[in-house]
Amino acid sequence: MSITILGIESSCDDTSAAVIRDGLLLSNVIASQKVHEEFGGVVPELASRAHQQNIVPVVDTAIKRAGIDKSELDAIAFTRGPGLLGSLLVGTSFAKGMSLGLRIPMVDVNHLHGHVLSHFIRKDAADKVPEYPFLCLLISGGNSQLILVRDFNDMEVLGQTIDDAAGEAFDKCAKVMGLPYPGGPHIDRLAAEGNAEKFKFAKPHIAGLDYSFSGLKTSFLYTLRDALRNDPEFIENNRADLAASLQKTIIDILLDKLHKAVKATGVKTVAIGGGVSANSGVRKAVADYCERHNLTAFIPERSFTTDNAAMVAIAGYYKYLSKDFCPYDAAPFARVTV
Ligand code: KG4
Numbered sequence: 001m002s003i004t005i006l007g008i009e010s011s012c013d014d015t016s017a018a019v020i021r022d023g024l025l026l027s028n029v030i031a032s033q034k035v036h037e038e039f040g041g042v043v044p045e046l047a048s049r050a051h052q053q054n055i056v057p058v059v060d061t062a063i064k065r066a067g068i069d070k071s072e073l074d075a076i077a078f079t080r081g082p083g084l085l086g087s088l089l090v091g092t093s094f095a096k097g098m099s100l101g102l103r104i105p106m107v108d109v110n111h112l113h114g115h116v117l118s119h120f121i122r123k124d125a126a127d128k129v130p131e132y133p134f135l136c137l138l139i140s141g142g143n144s145q146l147i148l149v150r151d152f153n154d155m156e157v158l159g160q161t162i163d164d165a166a167g168e169a170f171d172k173c174a175k176v177m178g179l180p181y182p183g184g185p186h187i188d189r190l191a192a193e194g195n196a197e198k199f200k201f202a203k204p205h206i207a208g209l210d211y212s213f214s215g216l217k218t219s220f221l222y223t224l225r226d227a228l229r230n231d232p233e234f235i236e237n238n239r240a241d242l243a244a245s246l247q248k249t250i251i252d253i254l255l256d257k258l259h260k261a262v263k264a265t266g267v268k269t270v271a272i273g274g275g276v277s278a279n280s281g282v283r284k285a286v287a288d289y290c291e292r293h294n295l296t297a298f299i300p301e302r303s304f305t306t307d308n309a310a311m312v313a314i315a316g317y318y319k320y321l322s323k324d325f326c327p328y329d330a331a332p333f334a335r336v337t338v
Helices: 044-065 085-102 111-120 166-176 184-191 214-230 234-265 280-292 309-321
Strands: 004-009 014-021 024-032 075-081 106-110 134-139 144-151 154-160 269-273 296-298
Touching (some): 004 044, 014 044, 024 044, 044 085, 075 309, 085 106, 106 111, 106 309, 111 134, 111 269, 111 309, 144 234, 166 234, 184 234, 184 280, 214 234, 234 280, 280 296
Parallel strands (some): 004 075, 075 106, 134 269, 269 296
Antiparallel strands (some): 014 024, 134 144, 144 154
């Protein structure tokens, strides 16, 4: 008997719905909210209003594109947290209503589990998925974590950022360079044409497997401040080199702890996930690292790096198989760890 799951994601500024049948992706629809661009960051109240407008057409389109009828759904998986509370409330309430209406169970999904499990989304039955245990480097605008994944429901955070996330380092440095929000993709684009050795920025000395990115941010700022005193055009004249040097420093910091975690755990498989895993430099560095160390690398398709409901549906699929359902009084969580 086949199992068909609808996934709903509404934790931040993307409204998304996806349908997965027996682990195979049938549809994945994402409506990104443009309303935040002029504010240079996500405005929570505007985000929840946009989710309310988007959720019905997005879910409807996902079901239609999957070529199924809603009566064929076995369960509804939704992101319960972490994220913006108002945004999460929209997805949670919608999932409750639809689950009651269709008389099918609900499955709550931890957004971070979704990112980790995005490697199990298959478009084709022949697509490869990671073998447990594996190490996942989860890097996004809000998180930088090294997670040991023993099973779909058994994850241990071995290290995480003690201050800024990797995505924040990209975005905040990009902002002082005058680039639009979010700056990560702009740094990525500029870095491709720059000299990564031109500028040296501070790297943290943190014991264990934890990350820190705030020192790098400060060092980047001081470099700009000092240089701008002599050359008001400094940023314009060095855009690509600044971006390349910043990106290289972030990658070095990420890879340093990744290597330590690989040695400490002895895993044979490494995966990356989260918005920053869309970065060309990060993807290449992790792939090269794995090749040098005889490890299997799982680099997600770019559309699965940022927030999407396909990852919610796949995480929900595994929970559904273990009959781990969610009660109707479940409230969303703004903060929750892996
Ligand atoms: O996972 P995600 O979509 O959601 C949040 O955690 O909010 O990650 C968003 C982050 C942002 O910081 C964005 O700048 C970063 O991912 N990002 C990138 C790239 N694409 C997205 N950073 C560097 N290079 C990219 N190509």
